[in-house]
Amino acid sequence: MEYLKGPLYLDIAAKGLCFVGVVMMxxxxxxxxxxxxxxxxxxxxxxxxxxxxxxxxxxxxxDGVNRVE
Structure with missing residues (x-):
């Protein structure tokens, strides 16, 4: 679960920036x-x-091992 914090914070920042940008426009x-x-x-x-x-x-x-697709 600790690996998902980075993408989650980036996603929240992205949505916030887009929302603020649209309001500004x-x-x-x-x-x-x-x-x-x-x-x-x-x-x-x-x-x-x-x-x-x-x-x-x-x-x-x-287990930390890369999966083969």
Whole structure:
């Protein structure tokens, strides 16, 4: 279970950044819209890292030995 904390925190950060970015794009004007776009892009990058990290952690079995796919 300890291996799942990293991908979980990355996933929460990704969703939070995307949410904040969308709110900034809807309610912001001028530079806030650009900041919202940047926040969404960073959220998507964090989400991709979360998926990659989760996939790498799932390749190990419970005994720590890598599984063959």
């Amino acid at each position: 809807i309610f912001g004007q001028g530079g806030w819209f650009t900041g919202g776009v940047v926040a969404v892009v960073l959220g998507v990058v964090c989400g991709a890292l979360s998926m990659v990290a989760g996939r790498r952690m799932r390749q190990r079995g419970w």
